[in-house]
Amino acid sequence: MPMPADEIETLIRAGIPDARVEIVDLAGDGDHYEARVTAESFRGASRVKQHQRVYQALGGRMGNELHALKLSTATPD
Amino acid sequence: MTDSNARIEEIVNKADVVLFMKGTALFPQCGFSSRAVAILDHLGVAFETVDVLQDPEIRQGVKEYSDWPTVPQLYVKGEFVGGSDIMTEMFQAGELQQLLEEKDVAKAV
Numbered sequence: 001m002p003m004p005a006d007e008i009e010t011l012i013r014a015g016i017p018d019a020r021v022e023i024v025d026l027a028g029d030g031d032h033y034e035a036r037v038t039a040e041s042f043r044g045a046s047r048v049k050q051h052q053r054v055y056q057a058l059g060g061r062m063g064n065e066l067h068a069l070k071l072s073t074a075t076p077d
Numbered sequence: 078m079t080d081s082n083a084r085i086e087e088i089v090n091k092a093d094v095v096l097f098m099k100g101t102a103l104f105p106q107c108g109f110s111s112r113a114v115a116i117l118d119h120l121g122v123a124f125e126t127v128d129v130l131q132d133p134e135i136r137q138g139v140k141e142y143s144d145w146p147t148v149p150q151l152y153v154k155g156e157f158v159g160g161s162d163i164m165t166e167m168f169q170a171g172e173l174q175q176l177l178e179e180k181d182v183a184k185a186v
Contacts, residue, residue, distance in 0.1 A: 047166065051160070051162070051163065052145070055145070063140065067147075070162055
């Protein structure tokens, strides 16, 4: 089932309070999103760990309601 | 350790590069898996694929094994590297090539 973009953003922010979150609706169908998440607390963590933190924030929705989320993570410059 | 964990451990240690994916290298069943295959093809390394759609135990088990919720998943020499987004980022930064060289991974013949 599709998930609204602001809900994704809210969940990520709740799980990673210092995150800056940008959601792009890639296909305009409310189902294929890209999330760009930038957080100071990612510093020093591997890409895998950074992505895992976002997936944890999404609480099991990734791979279920959210099947097509393209994710990129970064630390602030 | 559960049976599926033991099976997955055996699979990821059987070949240098293993990609868990939906479909096969020739006929990927999802865009993310297709992209992962394209990257490995482009890098010219030998790799094995496991079609999770043919094996529900592996499909679920691999997510727990790596604490990663989605497929595709790339393993190099038994270690989890990432999904298709991380593969793409690493490839674009030249880091995936570097990792494969460092790990002395065999080229495709």
